[in-house]
Amino acid sequence: MSNGTTTQPQQRVDAPPGEHWRKMAIGFGVPILIAIAFWFSPHPEQLTDQAWRMFGIFVATIVCIIMAPMPMGAVTIIGMIATVLTGIVPLAPSADNPGAPYALVGFGNSTIWLIVMAFLLSRGFIKTGFGRRIALFFVSKVGGHMLGVGYGLGLADLVLSPAIPSATARGGGIMAPIMKSVALTYDSEPGPTSRRAGAFLSLVVSNSNSITCAMFLTAMAGNPLIASLAGELGVEISWTTWAMGAIVPGLLALVVVPLVIYLIYPPELKKTPEVQTMASDELKKLGGMSYGEKVLGATFVVLLLLWTVGDLVLGISATTTAFVGVIILMVFQVLTWEDIIREKAAWDTMTWFAVLYMMATALSAYGFIDWVSEVIAGSLGAL
Structure with a gap:
C-alpha cells in the first residue's frame, strides 16, 4: 500500500579512490604541520599564547584554502571547529565575557x-x-x-x-x-x-x-x-x-x-x-x-x-x-x-566569509592586529 509519498532510491556510495586520499593527506597535512609549528614555537613577547595560536590556525586555514583538498567553505568550517576544539574561541557567546569573540559571530554579522x-x-x-x-x-x-x-x-x-x-x-x-x-x-x-x-x-x-x-x-x-x-x-x-x-x-x-x-x-x-x-x-x-x-x-x-x-x-x-x-x-x-x-x-560565500571574519575579529580582539600595525608603522617611519 502507498501512503502518498514517494521513496527516493538509495544511492550507492563507493569508497573514494586513492588519488582522493593523497590529495587530502597533502592538502591537510601541510596546514596541520603549520598550525603545530605555530602552536609550539616561541612568539613575540608583546603577544599572548592565544593571539599567536589564533594566528597559526588562521595561516593554516589560508594555506589549506590555497591547496584546496576540499571546497573553500568546507575548509573554513574545519578551521572554525579547530579554533573551538583547541580552546582559542568558544562556539557561542560566553556569559562571563559577552564581548569576547566566538566561533559563530560571523553568521550574525x-x-x-x-x-x-x-x-x-x-x-x-x-x-x-x-x-x-x-x-x-x-x-x-x-x-x-x-x-x-x-x-x-x-x-x-x-x-x-x-x-x-x-x-x-x-x-x-x-x-x-x-x-x-x-x-x-x-x-x-x-x-x-x-x-x-x-x-x-x-x-x-x-x-x-x-x-x-x-x-x-x-x-x-x-x-x-x-x-x-x-x-x-x-x-x-x-x-x-x-x-x-x-x-x-x-x-x-x-x-x-x-x-x-x-x-x-x-x-x-x-x-x-x-x-x-x-x-x-x-x-x-x-x-x-x-x-x-x-x-x-x-x-x-x-x-x-x-x-x-x-x-x-x-x-x-x-x-x-x-x-x-x-x-x-x-x-x-x-x-x-x-x-x-x-x-x-550566496550561501557558500556566507559560510567562508563568516569564518574568516570570525578569525579576523579574534586576531583583533587578542591584540595581534594592533601589534602588526605597530610593527609595520615602525618599519615605515623612516621613509
Whole structure:
C-alpha cells in the first residue's frame, strides 16, 4: 500500500579512490604541520599564547584554502571547529565575557548578510535578462568604433556593479557573453584571429570589471568585509561614504584604461558598424521589457535611492535596504523561494566569509592586529 509519498532510491556510495586520499593527506597535512609549528614555537613577547595560536590556525586555514583538498567553505568550517576544539574561541557567546569573540559571530554579522542579499539581487538580473539588456543598450549607442564598444561594455558594468557583488557573476555571467558575441561578429576567436577584436575587448572587460569592483560597497564581496573591519577600529564606512570616496578615481580609470589598452594593444579592426547593428537587432529580439525586468528596474532604483540617502536621512542601513530589495522581488514573483535556496554562491560565500571574519575579529580582539600595525608603522617611519 502507498501512503502518498514517494521513496527516493538509495544511492550507492563507493569508497573514494586513492588519488582522493593523497590529495587530502597533502592538502591537510601541510596546514596541520603549520598550525603545530605555530602552536609550539616561541612568539613575540608583546603577544599572548592565544593571539599567536589564533594566528597559526588562521595561516593554516589560508594555506589549506590555497591547496584546496576540499571546497573553500568546507575548509573554513574545519578551521572554525579547530579554533573551538583547541580552546582559542568558544562556539557561542560566553556569559562571563559577552564581548569576547566566538566561533559563530560571523553568521550574525550584518555585513555578511549584505553580501548574501546582494548575491540574491544579482540572480534577479541574470534570471530576467535585465543585465544583458542594459549591456546591449550601451553597445548599441556607442559601438560604432571598437574603442566605443569597450566604453559601452565598461558603462554597462558600471551601471550593474552596485547590485551585483560578484565579479564572476557580473563579468562572466553578463559581460563576457556579450563581449564574445561582438568578437564573433568579426570572426575573432582565440588564436590567429584574436587580435581582430577579441583580445582587446577581453582586456577592456576584465580591467573595467576590476575597476567597478572597487567603486561601490556592494560591487564586490570583499568590500563589505573591509568596511566591517574598519568599523571595529572606529571608522564607519557607509554605502554612500564608499561611493563618494571611489567615484572620482573610478570614473577616471574607466575613461583612461580602455584608451591606454587601445593605444598599447590595439585591435586590428577600428570601425565596427556591424556591432551597433548586432546590438540593436538583439534588443529588438528581446522586445519590450518583460514584467520581471520592469519590477527589477524599479527595485534597482529604490535600492540606489535607499543606499545613497537611506542611512543618512532615514537611518536605514545598507543591509536592511538589500533585504528590502530581495523581499520586493519575492513578493512580485521575480524571485521565488526556490531561486533563493538554489543560489549556491550566496550561501557558500556566507559560510567562508563568516569564518574568516570570525578569525579576523579574534586576531583583533587578542591584540595581534594592533601589534602588526605597530610593527609595520615602525618599519615605515623612516621613509
